Amino acid sequence: MASEGERTIYVHAGCPEKGRLSDLWAYQLSARKWMKLASAPDPPRGGPSIAFADGKLWRMNGFGGKQEVGGSIDAYDANSDIWSSRPFVADGKSGPGARSVCCVKNR
Numbered sequence: 001m002a003s004e005g006e007r008t009i010y011v012h013a014g015c016p017e018k019g020r021l022s023d024l025w026a027y028q029l030s031a032r033k034w035m036k037l038a039s040a041p042d043p044p045r046g047g048p049s050i051a052f053a054d055g056k057l058w059r060m061n062g063f064g065g066k067q068e069v070g071g072s073i074d075a076y077d078a079n080s081d082i083w084s085s086r087p088f089v090a091d092g093k094s095g096p097g098a099r100s101v102c103c104v105k106n107r
Contacts, residue, residue, distance in 0.1 A: 004052045008078075013062060015046035020065050024057075024076060038081045045069050047100035055079075063100035070098025 003009045009027045013020065022044040024037040045062030048069075052058070057076040062069045070090035076083050088095035 002050045002052045002057060004057075004078075010050065010052065010057055012040065012050050012057075012059065013045050013048050015063075020044035020046050020063070026078075037078075038076070038083060040076070040083055041072075041074055041085055043069060045100070047102075049102050061096075061099050061102065068098035068100050070096065 001009060001011050007029055009029070011025045011027070013022060013024075015021070020043070022040045022042065024040060026035045026037055027033070028035065040059060043064045045064050048059050048062030050057060050059045055078070057078070059074045059076070060070070060072065071087055073086045073088065074083055075086070090096065090098050
């Protein structure tokens, strides 16, 4: 979960009884209403790190069911309901290695 700090709480991905998810939902506090948004790029995963900064929801890593996912930062633009991705080398030197159930801190 993450929030843009004023009106919206975002809930993304997870581990249902079977498989993994890539869905994204927004809860509008003032309307007390859930909205389904564009699903994130594959692979579906549980335990991704997400944070809201600079007008976008940022996601990285997670667990795809058989192994940790890494090597990409995905950004969701709420104004256009579109995800974009920025790859990186997840070797622990050029970029963080694949991992799950960790956090991203917005300063």
